[in-house]
Amino acid sequence: MGSGKRGLLAAAVTVVCAVTVLAGAGTAFASVPPEPSVATASGSPASGSPAPAGSPAPGTTPGTTPAPAPTPDKDLEKIREQLDRLYHDAAVATDAYNAAEEKAEKQSAELDDLNARIAEGKAKLQRLKDQAGATARAQYRDGGLPPMARFLLTDDPQRFADSAATILNGERATKKLLTETARTQDELRGYADDAAARMKKLEADRAAKDAAKKKIEKRIADAELLESRLEKKEKERLAELERQAARAAQTAWLDSGVLDGVSDKASAEGKKAVAFATAQLGKPYVWGAEGPDSFDCSGLTSQAWAAAGRPIPRTSQEQWRQLPHVAVKDMRPGDLIIYFGDATHVAMYAGDGKIIHAPRPGRTVTVTGAGTMPILGVVRPHA
Known part of the structure; x- marks a missing residue:
């Protein structure tokens, strides 16, 4: 193969490689370069054929890069519509975030209230247990006999009558103590179950809030990236x-x-x-x-x-x-x-x-x- 043919072949390979690289490096907003010009009979470039190697593009100064053609309005309209969709999606996610935050704050406040009730109920239950313990200790100090037994063993009519009233009052107090203790225990169980349910809802609301936050940040980042690719x-x-x-x-x-x-x-x-x-x-x-x-x-x-x-x-x-x-x-x-x-x-x-x-x-x-x-x-x- 002659040196002239080898030179033409090398030049052709160079052009193909250059075209391939340029095609892969384009962005979503890259402008289409002007059509290459065709050489006329006198050797000057005309529209339709490639300019000689090393010659500057028409309308530019040698050694400068030609400015990209502006993006047409129809393409900018598409970009505007895309930005609107991204920001609308971010708004949807923001509403979801705000709703989840509001629910989480409500659940947290209700949980705090339940925890306060549980603490109050535990303190009340302890007081009732202390009261029951005091009654048991008093009975022990009286010789271990229950009030009814001492009542039956007395021979004094007046003491008999007083003991009857005391026994009746004691039975009422004991019954009230037992009833109050049982009710307090039931309330505590209810509060504990409710608190567990509230905590579960609170965790779900926090998870929804985190998911919405990620979606918001993603949509906003996508929109900002889209805008950053535009020229001033x-x-x-x-x-x-x-x-x-x-x-x-x-x-x-x-x-x-x-x-x-x-x-x-x-x-x-x-x-x-x-x-x-x-x-x-x-x-x-x-x-x-x-x-x-x-x-x-x-x-x-x-x-x-x-x-x-x-x-x-x-x-x-x-x-x-x-x-x-x-x-x-x-x-x-x-x-x-x-x-x-x-x-x-x-x-x-x-x-x-x-x-x-x-x-x-x-x-x-x-x-x-x-x-x-x-x-x-x-x-x-x-x-």
């Missing part, structure tokens, strides 16, 4: 697409006439709740947080209404399940708007078609349009 300009464009989608949704919601006739007059309690929520603007979203420095969505709403003097359930799902429902046309500031079909997000209506809410990880408590997310319904924490 792509992130800025993605944020703009999110704002455009929110504006479009809010405009469509308002244009539907849904707020026609809606009153912005709040109750005294509603004003207090809105004032609390407003004071939290700018604080970061942290899943599972309920203040004072950070909040998740239901942490914000539950603390706002606690500040207004109306404790409400901790999670958005329980807020939807337990609080009175009102029609959107009847809502007023302070009411809570529940979002998504699974009730995994909640915000406080602030009036004028706006809400205050803690959106998701990486965001802060903010004001936005009430129609920017799919509304499930509205609840009112007070009559």
Whole structure:
């Protein structure tokens, strides 16, 4: 084989290897490089054929790497949808975490109460045993004869009568002592069984809480990794697409006439709740947080209404399940708007078609349009 052919063969192998390496090194957001150019009759490159080896790509300066083409909006929209799914999954897990935490706290408090009752019951049982022991010792000091025997052996009529009353009182006291002892023992057994059941539930709630925590952290990590792969300009464009989608949704919601006739007059309690929520603007979203420095969505709403003097359930799902429902046309500031079909997000209506809410990880408590997310319904924490 001539040296020219061997050179061409070596060059071909080099190109194949390079293509193989580049194909394997791409990322989910890598841009497609421009098509290679074809050499014209005069030797200048034209679209469609590879440029001579060592020549710079069109539009670049020799010795520089060409900038990747920006990700098309349609691909960024897919990324936005994927991020929404990941953060929604994190919100579902956060509600599960908060519910498990609330149950665990309740079970723990009930368990503490049972343990206090058990300790009190044991002390009472010991007192009863001491009392029974004192009675037995008194009988021994009287010569070991039971009261009935001494009663039958007396010849003194007055003493006979006094002994009869003493025996009757003693029998009543003994019966009461035995009954109280048996009842205390039964209570202790019941408390012990209840405590064992509570402990089992507490362990289950803690396990559910740990599982939810792992799921939250996984979804958030996946979302952060997805966002980290974007270039700065792509992130800025993605944020703009999110704002455009929110504006479009809010405009469509308002244009539907849904707020026609809606009153912005709040109750005294509603004003207090809105004032609390407003004071939290700018604080970061942290899943599972309920203040004072950070909040998740239901942490914000539950603390706002606690500040207004109306404790409400901790999670958005329980807020939807337990609080009175009102029609959107009847809502007023302070009411809570529940979002998504699974009730995994909640915000406080602030009036004028706006809400205050803690959106998701990486965001802060903010004001936005009430129609920017799919509304499930509205609840009112007070009559």
